Amino acid sequence: MNSNPHEILGVSPGAAPAELKRAYRRLAMRWHPDRSDHPQATERFKQINAAYEQLLAVDAEDVDEAEAPQAEPNESMARAADIRLNLEVSLEEAAAGCRKTIHYTRGNACPTCEGTGEHGMTRTRFCSACHGSGRVHDAKRNLVRCEECGGRGLFTERICKDCGGSGRELAEVSLEIRVPHGMLPGDELRLAGQGEPSDDELQAGDLYLTIVICSHPLYQLRGRDLYFQMPVSALAMMAGGDVDLPSLAGVICRSLDAGAAERRQLRLAGKGYPGRGKNHSGDLVVELEPVFPSKLSVRQRKLLLQANAALLDDATESLPKIADWRNAHGMT
Ligand SMILES: [Zn+2]
Ligand SMILES: [Zn+2]
Known part of the structure; x- marks a missing residue:
């Protein structure tokens, strides 16, 4: 069995920590037992982890420096970003609770480059600072090493075309969710692990759904x-x-x-x-x-007039001053 950690990770003995990490991520993704059906996947995955840890221990100081700017302050595993969306429901759905299928996009690791952002043949680009010579003039007009390209005069690029080097691709996700009864507008539903997906360094983020209740014709x-x-x-x-x-x-x-x-x-x-x-x-x-009634049918009008006459009969009691006046003028 091959026990040389550099060979297992497919890197040269002098590989920089960043290169080690890239190689490790690429291989770990390929051989992760959840992702690979290969009969030896578990064994290979263990080997890769062991090799990486061995090399990390050797390069511990370098790795710490390289990792410092990205390190999370908390001790738990870092999490991918949360996703926040509005969830529109009708008043009846929100009141009684309901099931909904939601559709949204989140970034999965690009399958072409397995999340590394690097894929395919190496392309060469000449350094524009030194025009490919690897040397430039300093303030005193001495020829010195070009800092842009580290004196190499060129850059080699293996940018994945499918994701533009980002290492991620947007995936459509459909998710069936249950909305409990009696939630109010602005209330949040949290779906753990349904945010931006996990990879070998990050736990999946969460999905937050904010309840929006559509306007109702009546209420x-x-x-x-x-x-x-x-x-x-x-x-x-x-x-x-x-x-x-x-x-x-x-x-x-x-x-x-x-x-x-x-x-x-x-x-x-x-x-x-x-x-x-x-x-x-x-x-x-x-x-x-x-x-109030407006357009009256003949029958309705007749009934209303009857009702009115009945009300006028009570005028002596309900409107005594008018009744007195009518009596004084001989009206009955
Ligand atoms: Zn890619
Ligand atoms: Zn240069």
């Missing part, structure tokens, strides 16, 4: 109270009578007290938007709007 939600305007016949408001009120739980029948034909508010405690946790259900608040 307005204020806190957990549900408001709506209900047109009611002015005559029914005067005479009193039963009205059917729509609630989220179905029709509620209420009898109105006889009274004036003017705007009135009816509050049905606990019949509004459902509660959640320690929060109780809201109220159903109905704004009654009197509707």
Whole structure:
């Protein structure tokens, strides 16, 4: 069995820490037992890890320097970015809870370069600072080593064409989620591990969904109270009578007290938007709007005139001053 860590990682003995790391990431991804069906994948994966650790121990100081700018302050494994999205639901869906399939994109490691950003044949680009000579004039007009290219005069590039060297590709994701009942606009659902994906250095980020409730043709939600305007016949408001009120739980029948034909508010405690946790259900608040009859049929007009005549019969009691005046003028 091959036990030379440099050979296992396929790097030269003098390889820089950054190069070691790239080689390790590439191989670890290829041979990870979750990703490879190869019968020896587990064994190879162990070898690669062991080789990398061995070389890291040798280069410990260098690696620490190279890693310093990227190191996370906390001790736990660093996490990929969270994703935040709005989740639109109808009022009924939010009230009762629902299942939703959401679609979004997140970055997976590019399959072509396995997340390294490097792939394919080496391309050569001449250094523009020294025009490929590897040497430049300093302030005193002495020829010195070009710092841009480290004196090589050229750069070698293996940029992956499929991801432009970023190492990531955007993937469409469909996810079925459950929205619990009684969530309010602005409430957040957290789906652990459904944010930007993990790789060998990062844990997956989380997905946060902010609840947005679409506007409703009937109801307005204020806190957990549900408001709506209900047109009611002015005559029914005067005479009193039963009205059917729509609630989220179905029709509620209420009898109105006889009274004036003017705007009135009816509050049905606990019949509004459902509660959640320690929060109780809201109220159903109905704004009654009197509707006066306009275009009357012959029959309706006749009935109204009858009703009016009956009201005038009571004029002696309801309008005593007018009744006195009428009597004084011989009107009955
Ligand atoms: Zn790529
Ligand atoms: Zn140069």
